[in-house]
Amino acid sequence: MNRASQFDAIIIGCGIAGASLAYFLAKRGMTDILILEREDQPAYHSTGRSAAVLVEMDLIPTVLRLKLMSAGFLRNPPEGFCENPILHQNGILVLFQGELWEQARRAVPVLKQGGADVGLLSPSEAVSLVPVLLPENSSGALHLPMDGHLDVHELLWSYLRHARRAGARLSLGEEVKGIIVEQGKCVGLTAEHGEYRAGRVVNAAGAWAGKIRAMAGSSSVSLTPKRRTIITFDPPEGLEVSDWPLTADLSHDLYFSPESGGLMASPMDEAPMAPCDARPDELTIALTIERLKQLAPRLVPKAVTNKWAGLRTFAPDQALVVGEDPELKGFFWLAGQGGCGIETSPAVGRIASDLILDGRTDRMDVGPLSPGRFMDI
Ligand SMILES: Cc1cc2nc3c(=O)[nH]c(=O)nc-3n(C[C@H](O)[C@H](O)[C@H](O)COP(=O)(O)OP(=O)(O)OC[C@H]3O[C@@H](n4cnc5c(N)ncnc54)[C@H](O)[C@@H]3O)c2cc1C
Incomplete structure (x- = not known):
């Protein structure tokens, strides 16, 4: 075998996921990637x-921790990391009604303790930030x-950019077709342009991560891709919207x-489906317009300008899956990012690089991320 493979x-x-891991591995000196x-x-x-968006809130404590650990990097990236700011602090506004509001209020001390800057607003204060909201729709x-x-x-x-400058290679348009296992250990893979061998094979294949693992036999980690839809549209004439926070209504x-x-x-649709090049459907778009009608009727658009x-x-417990496969040495999971893969990438990339290089990390208890956590279920 030649050196290049x-x-x-x-x-x-x-x-x-793959890009952030390459960066953090390269930063720690592993560049033959x-x-x-x-x-x-x-x-x-x-x-x-x-x-x-970065939203330092989550129902899953491990995911919240990863968001809080990542926020500093996203606000103040290391010197020379990027050419433009990563985070635009236009803010996040989350509306609640009834019992959900009581739960949200109870969560505030935990969020503050973790370092999040979070305030409680009355319905009329929320309307002063986003004037199209109806105060009767929320408790706070x-x-x-x-x-x-x-x-x-x-x-x-x-x-x-940083990973490649350090030596990492990127091959685009090259599909992985098989995982090579020798004496119970993952030692490489086969892909479109040949066979490659490595000390570690990292599964950062997003919705396809389950399929990648299945190339080497069955696994105790089960992942479910769920579709989410977004539409874009013009704001009503005369309304300045560019400085609005992202506004989420968890009751509607x-x-x-x-x-x-x-x-x-x-x-906020969550239709489970097989991994695919996901497309929006008309019913979900109609549902979006229906919900806008209830929550902010002034925003109901004349036309949808774009949709995707x-x-x-997600893993069954909705936390990420990061670590070596307990049943296949040399095979490393970096999957199950659900709805937070961008905003958690600084912390998750660092943790994954620690686990690959040292077999452990001091940054947090990684038990709740471990692929082995599903083995006893
Ligand atoms: C509508 C929507 C809104 C979201 N909002 C947010 C948000 O506000 N904040 C946030 O942090 N996150 C958000 N997320 C989630 C976030 O986008 C994901 O968690 C994150 O992008 C996952 O990254 P990934 O690298 O794991 O997966 P992907 O970006 O899907 O990358 C996986 C890659 O693996 C490749 N691949 C698969 N199989 C193979 C193979 N056999 N060979 C070679 N390559 C392969 C795929 O082509 C793909 O490019 C949102 C997601 C959606 C859909």
Whole structure:
């Protein structure tokens, strides 16, 4: 075998997960890395289709921890990391009604303790921030003024630029076809242009991560891709929307936010489906308009200017799956990012690189992320 087909690590998938891991591995000195991506460009799937926000709130404690650990990097990236700011702090406003509001209020001390800047707003204070809201629709809101929109393109390409300068190779348009297992250990893979061997094979294949693992036999990790839809539209004439926070109503399952001079909205849909190039359907688009009618009738658009859908891929407990496969040495999971893969990428990339290079990390208890956690279920 020639030297070019032997690597320290091979990463399958060039979305935010694969790119961030390559960056953090390279920063720690592992630069003999190959990233294989089936599409002709990075971020064609989930990473390029997200709502692109940092929200330091989550029902899953491990995911919340990862968001809080990542926020500093996203607000103040290391010197020389990027050419433009990653985070635009237009804020996040989350509306609640009834019992959900009581639960949200109880969660505030935990969020504050973790370092999130979060305020409680009355319905009329929420309306003063986003004047199209109807005060009778909510009991109150949480406001996170330091969070907001992420420039995913800038973040992804900054990770990749640094990793490639350090020596990482990226092969686009090259699909992984098989996993090579020898004496019970993963030692490489077969792909479109040949066979590659490595000390570690990293599964960062997003919605396809389950299929990649299945190439080496059955697994105790089960992942479900779920579709989420976004539409864009023009704001009503005369309304200045560009400085609005992303506004989410968890009682009516809707969020909307400024997007490229207009607005975008999502009905927070979660239809499970097989991994695919996800497309929006008409019914879900109609549902989005219906929910806008209830929550912010002034925003109901005359026309939808754009629409797209992407897959958010979840483990059964909705936490990420990061670590070596307990049944297949040399095979490393970096999957199950669900709806938070962009905003958690700094912490998750660092943790994954620690686990690959040291076999452990001091950054947090990784038991709740471990692929082995499903073995006893
Ligand atoms: C509508 C929507 C809104 C979202 N909003 C947010 C948000 O506001 N904030 C946030 O943090 N996250 C958000 N997310 C979630 C976020 O987009 C994902 O968690 C994240 O992009 C997952 O990244 P990934 O690299 O794991 O997957 P992907 O970006 O899907 O990358 C996986 C890559 O693996 C490649 N691949 C698969 N199989 C193979 C193979 N056999 N060979 C080679 N390559 C292969 C694929 O082509 C793909 O490019 C949202 C997602 C959606 C859909």
